[in-house]
Amino acid sequence: MGTRDLAEAVILQSIEDLWSKDAREESINFFKKSGFVKYAAIASMTTEDRLKLLNIIGEAIRSEKKSATRRINNVEFRVRAV
Numbered sequence: 001m002g003t004r005d006l007a008e009a010v011i012l013q014s015i016e017d018l019w020s021k022d023a024r025e026e027s028i029n030f031f032k033k034s035g036f037v038k039y040a041a042i043a044s045m046t047t048e049d050r051l052k053l054l055n056i057i058g059e060a061i062r063s064e065k066k067s068a069t070r071r072i073n074n075v076e077f078r079v080r081a082v
Helices: 004-018 024-032 034-042 047-065
Strands: 067-072 077-079
Touching: 004 024, 004 034, 024 047, 024 067, 034 047
Parallel strands: none
Antiparallel strands: 067 077
């Protein structure tokens, strides 16, 4: 396994970690801070590909946090994904 493959694996693991309660915050920080930029460069991702991936991840995070409304026996409950 070469350096590029390893960098891609780190990025993919960080994406998967977004859905783990224990690793989510660390994963978000990876994408917000310089970690992603460094690994993306090693993985030879273009700027366009980096932006596309960050937009997809951002949208996934935002949609997870949106509130949902549920009705049970005519009682309205607000449910928020964490």
